[in-house]
Amino acid sequence: MKPLHDSAAPAARPASAGGNPEAPGAARDDGFAIQCEVLRISVQPIGPILAVQYLLNCGIAALFAWQFSLPLSLAWLGLITLVTVMRAFVPQRLPEPFTPDSLRRAQRVHVLRTGIWELAHGAAGVLLFDPSRIELQLLLGVIVMGMTLSAAFSVSFYTPATQLAITLLLAPIIVMGIWLGPPMMIAVAVIGAGLTAMMWKLVAERSRQLEENIGLRLNERTLREQALAGLRASEQAQAERLRFFSAANHDLRQPVMAIGLQAEVLRQQLREGADTMAVQHTVGSLARAQQALEGLTNQLLEIGRIEAAADPLRPAAVALAPLLHELARQAGERRVLVRCPSDAVAWSDAVSLRRVLANLVDNAVKFTPAGRVLLAVRARRREGEGEGGAAWRVEVRDSGIGIAPEAHERVFGDFEQIGNVERNLQRGHGLGLAIVRRLATQLGIEVVLRSAPGRGSVFAFELAAAPADAAPLAPAALKPPPEAAPALRPGLAVLVVEDNAVVADSLQSLLRQWGAQPRVYGSAAEALALADLQALDLALCDIRLPGALDGIALATRLQQLKPALAISLVSADIDEATQRLANERGWHALRKPVQPAELHALLRRAQQAPTR
Secondary structure, three states: OOOOOOOHHHOOOOOOOOOOOOHHHHHHHHHHHHHHHHHHHHHOOOOOHHHHHHHHHHHHHHHHHHHHHHHHHHHHHHHHHHHHHHHHHHOOOOOOOOOHHHHHHHHHHHHHHHHHHHHHHHHHHHOOOOOOHHHHHHHHHHHHHHHHHHHHHOOOOOOHHHHHHHHHHHHHHHHHHHHHHHHHHHHEEEHHHHHHHHHHHHHHHHHHHHHHHHHHHHHHHHHHHHHHHHHHHHHHHOOOOOOOOHHHHHHHHHHHHHHHHHHHHHHHHHHOOOHHHHHHHHHHHHHHHHHHHHHHHHHHHHHHHOOOOOOOEEEEEEEHHHHHHHHHHHHOOOEEEEEEEOOEEEEEEHHHHHHHHHHHHHHHHHHOOOEEEEEEEEHHHHHOHHHHHHEEEEEEEEOOOOOOOOOOOHOOEEEEOOOOOOOHHHHHOOOHHHHHHHHHHOOOOOOEEEOOOOOOEEEEEEEEEEEOOOOOOOOOOOOOOOOOOOOOOOEEEEEEEEOHHHHHHHHHHHHOOOOEEEEEEEHHHHHHHHHHHHHHHEEEOOOOOOOOOOOHHHHHHHHHHOOEEEEEEOOOOOOOHHHHHHHOOOOOOEEEEHHHHHHHHHHHHHHHHHOO
């Protein structure tokens, strides 16, 4: 199956030190961070140690000046003084931040500086070597080996630098001992060569352990940073949820309050015998408040379904021209124009794409009090994608109030509206673009906004073109214009199984108003025990019912007892699986809140169904 929008997939980012250690990118990043930390530790100033080492070197030079040669001892001490000044007062400066190239250069400079430092110390093996006195040779060998042990733990933590330092310390005395020394000194030189090999291995092992410890510390720091970032994200999400529910609570209470007030007005009017026109006005206000409440509820439910990924995406070829013309007709008033090539076929999920476009069109119409809205589509070619780079750019243009640049990101937030600070419910609730943002994320598209105050807005996104051999989906059949509903047959028997007393009472009242005969029960067991099933024409079964049998089980049982009975499931939880089950079994499905027109149409079909 072709992906919805390959080019919109987020680019891969390097893993952090705390990432998956099995990923090659994570391993490279970990190694780089560890090497940077090793080098930082190695070049840190060690003033007290340098001072102690220099004093010891002065003592060694004084000893050999007394026992061997003053000029050679002073020459060696001069070298030591020079490199000590270099290391103490001319420290190596590291680049910040490190890059792979700058790290390699810094490592080479560190190795060179360490080599110079230890070569000066190792020169004692040549300058202070007395060929005529075996005891001074042995003393010098012991001193140099002591320097080697000190260097292994203090000169550097970078393995190549430390190994070079050990070699340059011991090599001169080993060469002089083998070349000019007596047999005993030759043996000491051989021991020195073995010590060199052992120290190389010891340094490598110590460096490995150090790198492991640094890696653990870096991982711990990364995990701590990730935990803090997660905590901050959680706090931000909690604040966003609080703001979301506060705004939802505010907007939900307004139509609820309006319904309550208008109901009281209607009650007073009926008691006082108000004229028909006043009563109709009150009923119209009730209907508008109910529509506002239902619209907000549907949007909140839609956001919940999107975030729960309750509706899986089914990419397919979607013909854009029929879809856009249908949305334009639904907008009405001839305010929405369409400019789309007839061969524009995109690869996307038809349902989600329709919801994105419907919300954008609705938003454009609401905030364009005068003028028109244009739905435009044109072909595009994505760079670097070859023959598969064909795309369609879809734009929703309006000449409305416009949006200031600083608010472009904010308008996609929940309950965000520009130019509606008074929260006029006739202009929506500020959830349309929030739904667009969530759906666009699922589809892998990016909705771009271009707008300025007083100059209208353009919402645009790109869709991958469908493959040439993909057959586009047939456009959905348009609903016929509403006609006057024919009267129902008097005495139509309707079984209502609903455990919510308010809903059951409302259904019963409406059915009686239409001339039907409702039989209302609160549970499946009660309905099966008391209802005259053979006399029924239609059964309305709420899915969530108390007791052992739910609405689906009840509908199955009713179908077994009377196969010709028209059955409809009624619930706010009707999902794709429930709808598919109803279709397979020949049932209907009404989603709460049930619209009177839908219920009336269902009753008409039930009375027209042939009896068996």
